[in-house]
Amino acid sequence: MNTFAFKSFVIVGLGIGLSASALAQTPSMASCEQIRTQIQAQVGIRTKPDTAMLDILSEHPECRFTAAEVFRAAFGDRPMPRNTRRDGQRNMRDDDD
Incomplete structure (x- = not known):
């Protein structure tokens, strides 16, 4: 392979690689x-x-989305389920004993 063809191949390959990485970074x-x-x-x-x-x-991750924002992003207008785990822990704790 002569040097001109090799250099042309490298330049074209580099251009394709750079454009692909630029397209991959655009949505983020x-x-x-x-x-x-x-x-x-x-x-x-x-x-x-x-x-x-x-x-x-x-x-x-730098945006620090809330749980409600993540749930809405995933499921749209569906109401977010209640966290019943916390309610149960509060009722089981009895400080009067």
Whole structure:
């Protein structure tokens, strides 16, 4: 293989690699407020979680999403279930003994 063909091959390969990495980073560039807006736009009740939206949330731990925001991102308008575990612990504790 001559040097010109080899250099051309390397340049084209490098260009493809850089453009692919730039495309991969584009979705994760969203700000926390933009993601919160997308969460609020989740309407309707989903029977299965929206895994694409959950992936976006997991890519941004610096946003510190609340449990309610994560639940809404996954299931839309479905009411968040009550945490009955805490209610049971409070009732079992008796300080008057």
